[in-house]
Each structure stands twice: as C-alpha cells, then as structure tokens.
Amino acid sequence: MPYLRDVFRDVGDGALDLVFAPVCVSCDRPIPTTEKDRLVCRLCWVKCRTLPHPRCERCWAPVPANEDPRPKCRTCGDWPQGVRAIRSAFLMGDETRAIVHALKYRGGEGAADPMAQRMAEMSWPRDVDDEVQTVVPVPTSKARLRERGYNQAALLGAAFAKKMGWKTAPDVLVRTRQSKTQTALHPGERRANVARAFSVPAEQVERVQGEHVMLVDDVWTTGATALACSQALLEAGARVVSVATFARVIPELERQA
Ligand SMILES: [Zn+2]
Ligand SMILES: [Zn+2]
Numbered sequence: 001m002p003y004l005r006d007v008f009r010d011v012g013d014g015a016l017d018l019v020f021a022p023v024c025v026s027c028d029r030p031i032p033t034t035e036k037d038r039l040v041c042r043l044c045w046v047k048c049r050t051l052p053h054p055r056c057e058r059c060w061a062p063v064p065a066n067e068d069p070r071p072k073c074r075t076c077g078d079w080p081q082g083v084r085a086i087r088s089a090f091l092m093g094d095e096t097r098a099i100v101h102a103l104k105y106r107g108g109e110g111a112a113d114p115m116a117q118r119m120a121e122m123s124w125p126r127d128v129d130d131e132v133q134t135v136v137p138v139p140t141s142k143a144r145l146r147e148r149g150y151n152q153a154a155l156l157g158a159a160f161a162k163k164m165g166w167k168t169a170p171d172v173l174v175r176t177r178q179s180k181t182q183t184a185l186h187p188g189e190r191r192a193n194v195a196r197a198f199s200v201p202a203e204q205v206e207r208v209q210g211e212h213v214m215l216v217d218d219v220w221t222t223g224a225t226a227l228a229c230s231q232a233l234l235e236a237g238a239r240v241v242s243v244a245t246f247a248r249v250i251p252e253l254e255r256q257a
Pocket of ligand 2: 056057058059060061073074075076077
C-alpha cells in the first residue's frame with residue numbers, strides 16, 4: 001500500500017508512536033516515548049506516596065509525632081522477635097492500586113520490573129543489607145495459580161532479588177491449606193484465617209536454615225499473611241525474617257489523600 005507508507009513518511013515516526021504508544025495503567029494516557037517506563041507514566045509515579053514520617057524503624061508504620069515507638073510499637077510490639085524489618089515502597093492509593101492490578105491481571109512481567117526497581121530504592125537497617133541473601137515470595141493458592149498462570153509475588157520477588165543481587169527461592173513456602181478469601185474479614189479474623197496456612201516442606205528446610213530471609217509480597221494489608229509466612233520460616237529454622245512489599249494499605253491515610 002504505497003499510499004499509507006507515504007502518509008507515515010510525511011508525518012514522521014511520531015505518528016507510529018502515537019498509534020502504538022503504551023498507555024499508562026493508572027491514568028490511561030499514552031506514555032511519552034521519552035519515558036523509559038512502558039507501564040506507568042512519570043506523573044503517576046510521582047503521585048505514588050511513600051509512607052509518611054515519622055515511622056517505626058522496625059515496621060515503618062507511621063507513628064504520631066509525639067509518640068516514641070520504642071520500646072514497644074503499637075503495630076509491631078507483639079510480633080515474634082525473629083521478624084526484623086518491614087518495608088513497603090508506597091502507600092496504597094489510586095496509582096499504586098492500578099500498578100498492583102497490572103501485576104496481578106495483565107501478565108505481570110512488564111509490571112514486576114519497574115515495581116521491583118522502586119522496592120530496591122528502599123533503605124534497610126545495616127544488618128539487613130549485610131545478611132540477606134535469599135528472597136522467598138509469599139505463595140499464592142493453587143486456584144489462583146490456575147486462574148492467572150503465575151504467582152505475582154514470585155514474579156516481583158524474582159525481579160527484586162535480581163536488582164539486589166540476591167537469589168530467589170520460590171518453592172520454600174507452600175500453602176498447607178486453603179484459607180478463605182481475606183477481603184471480607186476483619187483483622188482479627190484474617191489472622192486466625194491464615195495462621196498455620198503456610199509451611200516449609202522438609203526438602204526445602206536447608207535453604208533457609210540459619211538464614212536472614214527476605215519475604216516478598218505485592219501488598220501488605222494487615223500483615224496477617226506475611227506474619228504467618230514469617231512464623232513458618234522461623235519454625236523451619238530461618239534465623240531472621242524481613243519483609244518487603246510494593247504497597248501498604250493504611251485505610252486512614254488513604255482517606256486523607
Ligand atoms: Zn499515568
Ligand atoms: Zn513498629
């Protein structure tokens with residue numbers, strides 16, 4: 001079709017970019033070709049909010065300015081000692097939710113890398129930087145794995161491990177029983193629902209023994225899932241567990257936005 005070719009030659013490559021430019025998963029606008037990211041536009045990345053200061057050094061939960069979270073933080077004070085540090089790249093909000101959604105439902109590969117990049121920019125206590133060598137993703141249920149064809153936490157964990165120079169051990173944790181869907185449950189019910197839902201198979205135990213393991217998930221909601229996974233890792237002989245997620249749900253802060 002000589003005519004079409006001429007048209008494109010006349011208006012230049014810009015027209016092709018316009019036709020095929022990827023669209024931002026958050027705002028639905030085409031992503032300018034000058035931007036490297038093909039998933040989320042720069043403006044939407046800028047709108048993603050980090051967790052506010054001051055925060056608890058251990059769990060990064062925001063604490064009131066006049067309250068010292070030491071020795072006992074209201075959020076993490078009762079957690080097992082072996083749980084060392086929790087970090088999330090962003091607060092859950094409109095943009096972060098759209099990005100997480102892309103990781104879960106749009107094949108994931110394109111989303112995991114830019115998400116992991118933001119997680120790799122988080123700061124950790126010195127001992128975490130020094131000790132961690134292995135990333136363990138939170139396992140998904142068999143039903144969801146069938147549905148989606150992949151575990152989004154495993155994709156994210158692998159991308160994050162690569163950026164940090166760590167290895168990933170996707171088979172260390174398994175779901176021992178099907179927990180009910182968490183969405184409709186209160187925090188207390190969530191904890192009861194997921195307690196003992198995870199374990200480390202005997203043949204995987206040596207991969208975590210004595211290790212400081214980095215557990216990875218896409219979202220931290222109440223922490224029930226991550227804490228149940230941490231418990232299973234510690235019982236299997238992991239020395240310490242830290243947790244990294246892309247987003248953290250803090251409903252009060254989301255409402256303020
Ligand atoms: Zn956008
Ligand atoms: Zn805390």
